[in-house]
Amino acid sequence: MVAKTLYVGNLSWDTTEADLADAFAAHGKVEGCRIITDRDTGRSRGFGFVEVADEDAARIVEAMNGAELNGRPLTVNEARPREERPRRSTGGWRR
8 A cells, every 4th residue: 555644734742643643544544653753852843744545645635734633723735755964063173
């Protein structure tokens, strides 16, 4: 089965991956989901990704974009491929 990845923005910091999966499952088959967290604090960064069945993707985007979850209107669209970014320097200096 082919899956599409959807970007989900404007998430409440209280939203769990189970909350996200349940909300999207009401509109189609959810393959998986993840909420992106801050590397240092472990706190939600306010966005995540949901993988859905390809044939359900357009219907789910239409139903969920602007829908409210935990008191916040969601921003939902098809995720773009991640851009390659140059490696960051460690900030050290040499003598």
